[in-house]
Amino acid sequence: MVPALDLFLQTLLNGLLIGGVIGTFTIGFQLAFGVLHVIDFAVGGWVVLGGYLGYYMAAGLGVDGFLAIPVAFVLFGAIGYLIGPILYNVRNSRTARPELMALALTFGLFTLLRGGMLTAWGFNTHSVPTALSGESLAVGPVTVPLIRVAAAVFAIAIAGGLFLFLYRTRYGLAIRATAENRQNAALMGVNIRRLSANVYGLYAGITAMAGVLMGAIFSVNPEVGLRYTLFAFFVAVLAGLGSVGGALVAALLLGVIEAFVATYVGSSYSLLAIFATLFLVLLVSPRGILRHGL
């Protein structure tokens, strides 16, 4: 019984730690949806790009993978800041179906990123080397790789910072107001266009930072982007589109489900299990089971 319990605890802890990192970019995903009303298919693309940045900084410059985290934030934050207004324009354009067009645009962006990365870097898998890679921490009977602990700590810090920003600053208030009712927010003097650019930039930056961590914990190749887009969708469906509070809970749940299926059933079934859960939730409670407002 005791080894079985150890395995159970180990799996649970692993799942929670990974779930925390997934939580960082799904919070951003929800925020971007709340403000822009655009489902961002490209989310997995930003994660993978972050991972590649970490790999190339470590391999090319010989610096520690962790140093790529702030660089990823600045670089992809800037790229997101430039893409945000384009998304905003398409979403609010006078074409017949702007919602569809915006969805198609992010889908195209994702396909472009995936194809571009495959062309440039091929199908090979890389890992981001860091100072903590290979080290692990023993807590009682459970051993945890240190990199996962560091990533989870980092994720908690980012998520905490984001919540403080959203609920304790005037700009956070403007973001929440825009997500709740765009027209009223605009009447109160919020520059929706600029706010959209900032939010998309913030989200792309955070997502790329999470990507560096994911690259250090697992590994990175252009095809895994699809997996992260799926994660973001899973969380969005579970929590309800646009719900920021539920996103973190749903992400932790996702991490745990994945860890348990991988440990007890087999890792080739983990995606299948996630999809099955996603479907079940869509069938039973299509608007999310953790629904809170922003």
Added chain:
Amino acid sequence: MKPRWTGLLLLIAVIVVLALLPMLVNNFWLRIATGALMWAGLACSWNILGGYAGYINFGHSAFFGLGAYVTALLMGDKLAWPFFATLPAGIVVTALFAIIIGAPTLRLRGAYFAIATWAFAEVLIQFASVMDFTGGIGGIGLPPFLDERFFYFAMFGAAALTYLITWALFERSRFGLKVKALRDHEPAAEAMGINTSLVKLQTFVLSAVTASVFGAIFAYWVTFINPNSVFGGDITDQMVVMVLLGGLGSLWGPALGGVALFVVNRIIWMYWGDTAFYIAILGAAIVLVVLFLPNGIAGLFSRRGAKSGAVLDKAVGNLAGDGQGGPS
């Protein structure tokens, strides 16, 4: 009357050329023409839901693959059904799946539907990869039948039928008006007494079933399928690009977009083989079309359609106050 006549003459000319094509060209070009017809038909199939009902399906390859797998499994060594007997079976299976996925998700905003269909296609890839009866990642073979003319005419017939059904149902009947009404303003359509959930589901099933027929012919044509070759996301990507390029919600747009993109695909394939670069081109094409040609090639010819859409959108925006609506 003049434009109608030229249009009709053009249509007759295209049909005559297509019917005589096997006598005019060699097998290499016939294969390319068969592929072009398949993609023109698949683009139309995607457009039935995406263009006319306004619901984006990011997992349409699921239905293409279902048709392919049903045919492949039934024609295998154990059952050895004749090809044409597998088509109705594929249609029934596809329709059932479409109802299971469509019934709950079509009631929701388009975004949930897009996620659900996309997830469904990925589930099928995973499922077909881990199961034994589908042959796993290795896939399954079909009894080879090497008659290029048969497959050319099969694709030609399927594509012609798809366009004919689309034309009859969506351009010439009350059903088409209902679908377009709910696309343009769903609450208003509901207020007019249209059962929008049912109409959307019917449209989705039609769209899924047509894709499955092409999948079935494709499987028999290439005689070997695996999860990625028939369920792969790239298949859906191509359909989306073809329809956007040709013109969302127009009858002939998908045919133009489908043939144009397929020709580009073959040119790239001839010079560089199977390349990841093509995926990047697809992505760039989607982005560029959305940004600069939102009404597609068909929109260039009918300015009227594009403008009336914009006017309607504005009116709807005014009606609804905040045209966007919250995430509610």
